[in-house]
Amino acid sequence: MLLGVNEDAFEVLEWHWGAFFIWAYVLQLSNTSRWSIFVVYGPADHRRTADFLGELSAAVTACPFPLVVGGDFNLIRGSEDKNNDNIDWPRVQRFNDCIASLALREIRRTGARYTWTNKQLSPVRCVLDRVLVSPEWEGLFPLCSLLADTIIGSDHSPLVLSSGEELGKRSSRFFFQKGWLEKPDFHGLVVLRWQGLLRDAAQCQDPVTVWHRIAAGLRQFLRGWGANLGKEDRDLKADILAQIRELDGVADHAGLDDEGWAMRCHLEGQLLHLSRVEEEYWRQRSRANWLIQGDANTAFFHAFANGRRRKCAISSLISDSGTITGERELQAHIYDFYS
Structure with a gap:
């Protein structure tokens, strides 16, 4: 298990961990609220399910702060969480009883119907990953939402939890990327653009005005040029991902035959290859540049x-x-x- 924190957004006040979870007590810097996040990994060996639920119950009960619990529970909550009828109903009841006893609510997902697959041609598909929150945490973030993204590479779907807070706007400042210097046509493009801007600004008498016009024009050009770098690969990735999502939609509603699952595996392989190429580019770039230089009832109804x-x-x-x-x-x- 891993739990990472963006230090620009949170300050970690305490760390705790157990056999099946990591727990961080954090201060959210944007609004000074304090709450806890649990990342869990339930055992695939269901002989240890009772130990998992017991440890989780003890930790959540001992936590005095608003909390969110998310991860791979390796448990389902009902027949809608599995695409076949092979279900251990006593284990389902035990899991639901645990959630109810802790007064936690599950955040409704959008996106992928299932969050896990065994990646066979006729796969078993389940909802094993979920996010549970306390009423106090939900009171802090009433517009929170949860997205189950498309499964690529892993056998699990990534879950993206949004607090519902308005995201800060991206800075409009211009940033020069060192990686541009590695492009073979970069120097020639800059020279041509500079010469064109210099001709356009020739009528200006003030050298400072000339400089400002050329600098502004060059920034605008580089911003647009940089945004289009790798556009072909990005478009291809987007097209493949759209095809995969379309196949997943068919699988969720009508099911796929062996040919359909084989096509999905092929498309996923293409997408993983493109991702590996992109990852290698950033890995090499990092080496070359960066290393060198109210009350309970009220909360319930809320x-x-x-x-x-x-x-x-x-x-x-x-x-x-x-x-x-x-x-x-x-x-x-x-x-x-x-x-």
């Missing part, structure tokens, strides 16, 4: 109210052109649809 707010929140829409996500894109699509 949790249900927050659940309704999340249910009414629109996180994505399906249109004729595909799935639309992102606040601005959703607003534009809805506006155009009703105009």
